[in-house]
Structures are given as structure tokens and as C-alpha cells.
Amino acid sequence: MVRQFTFLPGDRRDTGDDGRTVRYSHWGRYNTFYGLSFTTTLSTVLLLAQLNECRVTGQLFTLANRFPGSAALVVQLLAAFFGLLHLAVICKLINYALRLRLNKVSVSLDVLRTWVDMSIMRVDWDLPLRFFFPSVFVVLLSLVPAALWAGSMTPSVSRTVDSGMLLIPSYEDVSMIKEYPMMIGSSGPSLRTQKGFFTYSVGQQQSSQLLASAAQASSLGGGPHIHRKLDNTQFSYRGRSYGVGASIGLMDQGIRSNSQVAGYIYQEEGYLANVTCTYNATSNFTLSGPVNEWIYAASGNLPDSEEGPEYSNYIGHDGKAIVAMGVAYSDRSPRRYLAIAAGPAYSFLNTTQCEFDFTPTLFNVTVDVGNLNITVKPVRTMPDFNPQRNVTRTVVRQFELMSNDMTNLYVSLLGEAFNSSIAAYKMSETFNNRTFTEEEATLAGLTNSMVAMADDMLVAYASAQLMVGRMFTQQPAKVYVYALQFGQPSYIYAIFTLNLVIILAVVFEAVRTAAWSALGRFNYLDPRDLIVAASRGGGDIAAAADDIMERREGRRMKHIWLLSDPDGGNGSLIVNLRGDQDGHVKIEVGAGQCNRDAESAYPPDEKSMYVEHGAETERGPLTPKTPMKMKVGIFGSKQ
Known part of the structure; x- marks a missing residue:
């Protein structure tokens, strides 16, 4: 039977009878992008109708005027659906781009959480502020397509x-x-x-x-x-x-x-x-x-x-x-x-x-x-x-x-x-x-x-x-x-332009990545892939997280999280992907992560966030034995 495996693209082997090497089908890789055929058709129809001043009369006009609440409900549902199609394409582009980058860089767990939030348009309220605001910005932008669709489809009385x-x-x-x-x-x-x-x-x-x-x-x-x-x-x-x-x-x-x-x-x-x-x-x-x-x-x-x-x-x-x-x-x-x-x-x-x-x-x-x-x-x-x-x-x-x-x-x-x-x-x-x-x-x-x-x-x-x-x-x-006139001209032009920009973005990414030929099966959005890959990495990740937590016991925070409880402490843990001897993906502690002893398991960008009561003068500064020079940004850092 076929089991779920995750492979780095460079470590793939030819498909065998054991089914361990699972390849992408055309539909599995590109199905989301086909939704643009619907949005392109509708936005083009709306644009042509506006340019040719097409209007709807007859029974449809009578129904829309007799039942305006129902007409508004239908418009909102359609706007939400077509906005979802646009959003799905945008999320897929972000997901594919970050999955390709994950093969090349080391990331902290906070960065990985940010990537997840940006890929599914979710706000994670306890992210560090340098990651929180970019993710909120992306989420707010995700509201634009549906709003533009509503403005371009809402019927109004015209002549x-x-x-x-x-x-x-x-x-x-x-x-x-x-x-x-x-x-x-x-x-x-x-x-x-x-x-x-x-x-x-x-x-x-x-x-x-x-x-x-x-x-x-x-x-x-x-x-x-x-x-x-x-x-x-x-x-x-x-x-x-x-x-x-x-x-x-x-x-x-x-x-x-x-x-x-x-x-x-x-x-x-x-x-x-x-x-x-x-x-x-x-x-x-x-x-x-x-x-x-x-x-x-x-x-x-x-x-x-x-x-x-x-x-x-x-x-x-x-x-x-x-x-x-x-x-x-x-x-x-x-x-x-x-x-x-x-x-x-x-x-x-x-x-x-x-x-x-x-x-x-x-x-x-x-x-x-x-x-x-x-x-x-x-x-x-x-x-x-x-x-x-x-x-x-x-x-x-x-x-x-x-x-x-x-x-x-x-x-x-x-x-x-x-x-x-x-x-x-x-x-x-x-x-x-x-x-x-x-x-x-x-x-x-x-x-x-x-x-x-x-x-x-x-x-x-x-x-x-x-x-x-x-x-x-x-x-x-x-x-x-x-x-009936569907939509206002400014919104129709805006949604047509947005649809065109998304199409160009898909074409650009397809050309840049050779149609995502290097895309692996590992998907950080899938908890199954995360659990399997982390288990292959062994206990090093858990040990490194425990060391960080031990160093933080008894210390009070100098920084305050914006809208949620303080981070548990392992968000700065740096990890990366590696392929094992069988070509399976595993998650392991990043090469730049500090040693796991008491003095080095504490990354410098996190040390400044905690202060031990009375320990500043007795123990001196917390200096790792192996100096940490890696600072992981929102797009990770080279391995």
C-alpha cells in the first residue's frame, strides 16, 4: 500500500513498486490556479459590460427591486466565493514560494509560525511584533478581493x-x-x-x-x-x-x-x-x-x-x-x-x-x-x-x-x-x-x-x-x-486589474521556478508532515527547547507581548530541513543553534528579553560558549 512520505526534490529516487516516492500529479500541483479561469471570465464580462454600457432589464430587474435584501445576499455570497478563489491562488503562491525557500534556509519556530499565518491568512496574536505586523498586513490585504468583487457586482438602478x-x-x-x-x-x-x-x-x-x-x-x-x-x-x-x-x-x-x-x-x-x-x-x-x-x-x-x-x-x-x-x-x-x-x-x-x-x-x-x-x-x-x-x-x-x-x-x-x-x-x-x-x-x-x-x-x-x-x-x-447596472466602474476596473496582477504573478512564479519543478512533498501547513519530519529529527529539538525553558525559569520578562500571553520561550529555536539516507525529509536543530549546555542554549536575541532576579551581578552576562551570530529574519537565513 502507498504510505505518506516526504522527500526533498534533490533526494528523489525513481518511483518503485513500494510506493515510497510519491510524485505530484499535474492536477495536484496546479488545481488551485484553475480557479482563475472563473475569476477571469467574470471580471472580463463585467469590464465588457461596463465599456459597452450593457444593462439588465425585464424580470431580473423586477426581482432585484422587489427583493433587495435577497439580491444583496446573493451578491455577498458570490463576492465571497470569487474572493475565495483569488485568495486561494495568493495563498498557494505564498505557500509554494516559502516551501521552496525552506529547503535552502534555517528558520526559527516563530518564523515558521509566521509563514503558516501568511499562508492561511490567519492572525497569531502572540507573535513577536516584528513578525506580527507583517502577518496582520497580509491578513488585511486578504479582505480586499471579496470587497472589490462586491463593489463590482452590486446591482444599482441605471438606465x-x-x-x-x-x-x-x-x-x-x-x-x-x-x-x-x-x-x-x-x-x-x-x-x-x-x-x-x-x-x-x-x-x-x-x-x-x-x-x-x-x-x-x-x-x-x-x-x-x-x-x-x-x-x-x-x-x-x-x-x-x-x-x-x-x-x-x-x-x-x-x-x-x-x-x-x-x-x-x-x-x-x-x-x-x-x-x-x-x-x-x-x-x-x-x-x-x-x-x-x-x-x-x-x-x-x-x-x-x-x-x-x-x-x-x-x-x-x-x-x-x-x-x-x-x-x-x-x-x-x-x-x-x-x-x-x-x-x-x-x-x-x-x-x-x-x-x-x-x-x-x-x-x-x-x-x-x-x-x-x-x-x-x-x-x-x-x-x-x-x-x-x-x-x-x-x-x-x-x-x-x-x-x-x-x-x-x-x-x-x-x-x-x-x-x-x-x-x-x-x-x-x-x-x-x-x-x-x-x-x-x-x-x-x-x-x-x-x-x-x-x-x-x-x-x-x-x-x-x-x-x-x-x-x-x-x-x-x-x-x-x-x-440594473452591475457594479461601479471604479470597482470593475480594480477587480479586473487585480485579477490580471494575480495572473501575472502566477506566470512569473511559474517561469522563475520552472513550474515549481523543485517543489517537495513536504508542506509545513500539514501537521502530518510536521510530525513525521520532526520524529525523524530525533530528540535534539525537544532537548534544545527544554534547555531554553530551563534557562528562563525564575526570570521576568522585559518585553510584553501585544494581545496574548507571553511566548513559552521556544519561538527562537532555529531548525532546518535535511534529507536522510533514504531521501526522507527530517526537521533538525539548525546548524547555527547554540550548544545545549546551560550557558549556550539561550539565543542572544532572546537573552535580552529575560532578566534573572538578582542574577545580573552574581552570574554576569549570559554568554554562550559558541558565539551566536545568526539573526533569523522573516524569510529565514542561509544554512
Whole structure:
């Protein structure tokens, strides 16, 4: 039967039938290093996933978010396993290197204990400090691989890019976008659904929302103005809408049906409305009357009037609370101008005049589905998608209809909305410590209200095209979907680098040691090998240890061990490996160890640690007969 033997490589004999010479198999020597195939594969996959911004969606994302504790447990177990693979390779490299060195050097028992601790990543608390700190340092480093694996595999919520499609309004047919009489029963086509109320009579049937937009147009804070869409989708614009984004919440079901959608971006054509308001002291548009009981006339020419002056009637108790707006009535007019004639109650609005400029523009529309926010940014100008300008002329004309409809005997609702915007502008400028005149504040607040109302009217007509007229076209969108991102980039790069360094260390050691060809079967980590090799060494080791202990009896320590009991005294005993005549390894007392008599069995590096009570002057210094010049370091000393 095959017995366990340990041989020095130089003393090996050919394998015989007695089985005494036990050789390493390939698997027995290199099996630990094959674990690097798993760590290399995973670290490479993580690195490629990071470089290519790969993300995980679907069921795995849902499970990770529903059971975060379980996900963390799985990550910790995997990190511990892959960290163990790295640690096993590192320990094997240390073990092989020190076993090869043990064939060439003498070591003290403390050094041998340190080697054991470094090979199995263990802290031995009663090592001398010069050995304790290196072993603790190695043990602390052993915690790094698992920690890096955890950082490189921990899932976090990220986003990935997908594609989608939504429906946006089409303006190929604008026959329903026109001015409808401000009379009961004469309004344009309308539709009411759970998503809101949609109509082509925007100035008449959506006047309440437009008034709210006018009143809130001047933001009180330093951030962008946030205002709701004119429907029940709960989405809000951050900043200006520019008249686009009507499809959001209405015709994007194909995108938002995915519960993991974070948002999307698409492009839409629209009009960038620029409004410039000034005072025109020579304005021809004025109030007169009463022309009949409680009836006042607002009439006069505008810069773009065609086919004669504009004329409309307003109701009022005495004309003081009237805010009349004049917009060219003729279809031949470009309808770019709006003039205001106001009574004494709103005298700050009297003789103001606003010029509208609608520039066809391509916009980027960004939708945050989670926060229900819409952000619109102009990209570039483009050819007019509605050359007849039905849309813009109808929008400007709504101001005249609203001003007429929202004036009663005692107050103008439109004038109050403008007044709120002007007051908000004043508060904002005061808060920012900026000076302004009343005229500047009035024109700025009025301009903000006109812009806000024009944008919302454009959105209202676009919504009517979608929901009432069913006139739309498909538009692609870039969709951002919530996904899992495994690990942070810094940890992924770190674990890939660590894995590469370990591979290079294995290759370097394999080349340096000729694939560990000189490695013997003796392993100082195996207590079987230690016991067998020590027994072959005979009783010299035990006798030398007894001599050391006898010399220490009755002496007190000058040095104190850090975190454990004092060393028993034999840690400084120097030993080495020798092969016997049969090629078996044995442990024997080192050649440099002191003689075993009472005076020489005490190594000089240990003598200074003990002081005999009252013996310093009576017996003199403890000087060995054979001077000891060997000082064994952490890597041993040459035999």
C-alpha cells in the first residue's frame, strides 16, 4: 500500500513498486490556479459590460427591486466565493514560494509560525511584533478581493436606451382650425374623455385654463416655470412648452405601457412664439361710448389691419373696468399685432401693443415619466409646416375673443390675470435686488402672459388635432428604460486589474521556478508532515527547547507581548530541513543553534528579553560558549 512520505526534490529516487516516492500529479500541483479561469471570465464580462454600457432589464430587474435584501445576499455570497478563489491562488503562491525557500534556509519556530499565518491568512496574536505586523498586513490585504468583487457586482438602478413610437399631431389637414363664433351652439368640434376636454374653440371653452396660465406666467422663484398641461394626464412643463408635447400622456401608450420606462426623447415641429410688448401712445385702437346702455366700443386700425378698422363691443357699468384687445379680423391679415385699450381701472394696460413672431422650429421634447415632467428645447429653424398660417392666425385671434368674453360689468378677468403676472414679476425682481420702473414691470409681466397663453393655445390645438380630428403621424422616440447596472466602474476596473496582477504573478512564479519543478512533498501547513519530519529529527529539538525553558525559569520578562500571553520561550529555536539516507525529509536543530549546555542554549536575541532576579551581578552576562551570530529574519537565513 502507498504510505505518506516526504522527500526533498534533490533526494528523489525513481518511483518503485513500494510506493515510497510519491510524485505530484499535474492536477495536484496546479488545481488551485484553475480557479482563475472563473475569476477571469467574470471580471472580463463585467469590464465588457461596463465599456459597452450593457444593462439588465425585464424580470431580473423586477426581482432585484422587489427583493433587495435577497439580491444583496446573493451578491455577498458570490463576492465571497470569487474572493475565495483569488485568495486561494495568493495563498498557494505564498505557500509554494516559502516551501521552496525552506529547503535552502534555517528558520526559527516563530518564523515558521509566521509563514503558516501568511499562508492561511490567519492572525497569531502572540507573535513577536516584528513578525506580527507583517502577518496582520497580509491578513488585511486578504479582505480586499471579496470587497472589490462586491463593489463590482452590486446591482444599482441605471438606465438603458431603447426605441419606441408615439403619435404626434399632423397639420396636413387644418380645416377645423379656424375661428368659431363666440356664441352658444356655434362652437367648434369638441371631445371629453377621461384624459381631458379637447376642443377647437380654444379661446371660448378653455378660457379658464388660459387665464390661469396668464396669471402664473411670471415665475416667483429662480428656477424654471412649472405649469400643468391643459388635460388630465397630470404632466407638467418645466419652462416653456413652445406649443409642442401634446401627444404626451395621450398618444404614447406604446411607450408608457412598459412599467420600467424612465422617460423618452423625441423631436417635434412647432412654432417658437416670440412676443414683444411696448407702449404706443399714438395707438389708433381706443375705447369709446357708451354707444348703448352699458355697451362700449373698441375700434381702430392696427398695423396689420386689412379691409378697414377693427371693431367690437364690450359690456361695462361705466367703462372703467374694460380691457379690450384688438386683433385684425380679415383672413388676409398676417395677424401679428395685438392692441389693448383699457379703462381707468386698468390704465397701466392702456395703449400697450404686442407683436407676435411665430418661427417654425424643430424641438427636442424630453419626457420624465416618473416625475411627469416635460422639458422642451429648440433645436433649429425649419420650413413652415403650415404655410397658410391657419394655426398662428387663429391663435392670435383668440385673444380678441377672450377679452370680449371675459369682461363683465365690474371687472375684466383677463385684466386681473395680467395684473397677477405683473405683480409676480415685481416680487421676483425685488427678491433678486434688481431695480425696475413701473413701465418695465408692466410690459415684462404682460409679455410673459402673452407668451404663456400663446404656447398653451398651440398645445390645445395640437391636442384637438390628435383627439378630436384624429389627425396624427408616427414619430420615433429614444426611450430610456430603468435597468440594473452591475457594479461601479471604479470597482470593475480594480477587480479586473487585480485579477490580471494575480495572473501575472502566477506566470512569473511559474517561469522563475520552472513550474515549481523543485517543489517537495513536504508542506509545513500539514501537521502530518510536521510530525513525521520532526520524529525523524530525533530528540535534539525537544532537548534544545527544554534547555531554553530551563534557562528562563525564575526570570521576568522585559518585553510584553501585544494581545496574548507571553511566548513559552521556544519561538527562537532555529531548525532546518535535511534529507536522510533514504531521501526522507527530517526537521533538525539548525546548524547555527547554540550548544545545549546551560550557558549556550539561550539565543542572544532572546537573552535580552529575560532578566534573572538578582542574577545580573552574581552570574554576569549570559554568554554562550559558541558565539551566536545568526539573526533569523522573516524569510529565514542561509544554512
